[in-house]
Amino acid sequence: xxxxxxxxxxxxxxxxxxxxxxxxxxxxxxxxxxxxxxxxxxxxxxxxxxxxxxxxxxxxxxxxxxxxxxxxxxxxxxxxxxxxxxxxxxxxxxxxxxxxxxxxxxxxxxxxxxxxxxxxxxxxxxxxxxxxxxxxxxxxxxxxxxxxxxxxxxxxxxxxxxxxxxxxxxxxxxxxxxxxxxxxxxxxxxxxxxxxxxxxxxxxxxxx
Amino acid sequence: xxxxxxxxxxxxxxxxxxxxxxxxxxxxxxxxxxxxxxxxxxxxxxxxxxxxxxxxxxxxxxxxxxxxxxxxxxxxxxxxxxxxxxxxxxxxxxxxxxxxxxxxxxxxxxxxxxxxxxxxxxxxxxxxxxxxxxxxxxxxxxxxxxxxxxxxxxxxxxxxxxxxxxxxxxxxxxxxxxxxxxxxxxxxxxxxxxxxxxxxxxxxxxxx
DNA sequence: ACTCCAATCTTGTCATCAGCAAGATAGGTT
DNA sequence: AACCTATCTTGCTGATGACAAGATTGGAGT
Numbered sequence: 001x002x003x004x005x006x007x008x009x010x011x012x013x014x015x016x017x018x019x020x021x022x023x024x025x026x027x028x029x030x031x032x033x034x035x036x037x038x039x040x041x042x043x044x045x046x047x048x049x050x051x052x053x054x055x056x057x058x059x060x061x062x063x064x065x066x067x068x069x070x071x072x073x074x075x076x077x078x079x080x081x082x083x084x085x086x087x088x089x090x091x092x093x094x095x096x097x098x099x100x101x102x103x104x105x106x107x108x109x110x111x112x113x114x115x116x117x118x119x120x121x122x123x124x125x126x127x128x129x130x131x132x133x134x135x136x137x138x139x140x141x142x143x144x145x146x147x148x149x150x151x152x153x154x155x156x157x158x159x160x161x162x163x164x165x166x167x168x169x170x171x172x173x174x175x176x177x178x179x180x181x182x183x184x185x186x187x188x189x190x191x192x193x194x195x196x197x198x199x200x201x202x203x204x205x206x207x208x
Numbered sequence: 209x210x211x212x213x214x215x216x217x218x219x220x221x222x223x224x225x226x227x228x229x230x231x232x233x234x235x236x237x238x239x240x241x242x243x244x245x246x247x248x249x250x251x252x253x254x255x256x257x258x259x260x261x262x263x264x265x266x267x268x269x270x271x272x273x274x275x276x277x278x279x280x281x282x283x284x285x286x287x288x289x290x291x292x293x294x295x296x297x298x299x300x301x302x303x304x305x306x307x308x309x310x311x312x313x314x315x316x317x318x319x320x321x322x323x324x325x326x327x328x329x330x331x332x333x334x335x336x337x338x339x340x341x342x343x344x345x346x347x348x349x350x351x352x353x354x355x356x357x358x359x360x361x362x363x364x365x366x367x368x369x370x371x372x373x374x375x376x377x378x379x380x381x382x383x384x385x386x387x388x389x390x391x392x393x394x395x396x397x398x399x400x401x402x403x404x405x406x407x408x409x410x411x412x413x414x415x416x
Numbered sequence: 417a418c419t420c421c422a423a424t425c426t427t428g429t430c431a432t433c434a435g436c437a438a439g440a441t442a443g444g445t446t
Numbered sequence: 447a448a449c450c451t452a453t454c455t456t457g458c459t460g461a462t463g464a465c466a467a468g469a470t471t472g473g474a475g476t
Contacts, residue, residue, distance in 0.1 A: 032240075114377070116315065116380065116382075117239055130383065159375075162384075166370035166373040169374065169377060170322075175322070176369070192363070192370055195363065195367045195411060196371075199403055199407035202407075
């Protein structure tokens, strides 16, 4: 039957994308606990049961959103490292800046990506996406201390990631510099990054 | 009326405590998203509406649990620092060990305490409890670099906390050393702490 | 000892949620 | 043109948080 111009088409056409997109906004607005499948459906203008044909459960949708988050995180790290030139230490700082910038722009998504729940989502692509971000970081650290032993490298990979991740995490949680301007916060972040890189360089300089 | 020995007393007597206790176990079992007020009530053997008389909302109960978590965290940090003697650097490492030990023993609670939601709970005692943990940390860092300028001190407080918090956070999320034994993980944690303290000491040695 | 009252706990209800079932529609395939 | 499968719908079930109204309790004041 020919439908009137104003009638809603029965088939959405790009519902999966629409749900991911709506879900991502909803996530930032309402937080992880306020996220509901039905609200996603409402925002995509479909019935409450429509999402089931694209995502087996609410966790499935969250996993997809988190996976895309990791892809974006990786891209942000790469881009900022590239902007920082060829010097390994500068690139490591840049990658950290990219990491923090992504987190600051997507605080709730970032929290979801690094939450305990996300780790139990059993989504292979999610684990894959997370690993590629990790490898990017690992390579950047190792490039700074190419002469160090494997043990030292591993420890510095841990340490560097912990410093970057810990700093931005504490900021997003409001534990650090609540009243600071975003400009001042950026300066504090850069200071933390500098301290981290310096520590890595020193540790790498003592071979063994 | 005299009630039979087997009859359940109408008044619980210590329901608030029972709910906090049950809620804490439930939290670790089911995670933040699996936490429900009704299950807490069930475990305390009261009706589903009973908790309302002790906690205005589910967030209120979570805030109380988080507040107690901060008190325990502070205690764990203090105790481990005390065990580490009087040397400031050793005490800072010890405090970090206490921090990580608490987090490892209460992973979900720890995640809750440092989640975005917890920050919006609007519970004065929660903010208070969080601050006292922060001050403990600040003092421990400043004791290591008493001669440093205020700026350097502030930056090292940021940095040290970020390193400790970031490391244990990544471990609890399963991002770091998934397959490591807890013994190996502890070693990696200590390595991160050492690198952190060394960096703080060096930075503090350059006055200004 | 008696009364009364406020705190505590109960049952019952409502709107909302995730997930499932069964039926309607659409777009593509043979 | 017939069909067939993915997509989307309405309509349920069981559970949740919050609220309302009533029952019970223990204690404060007389």
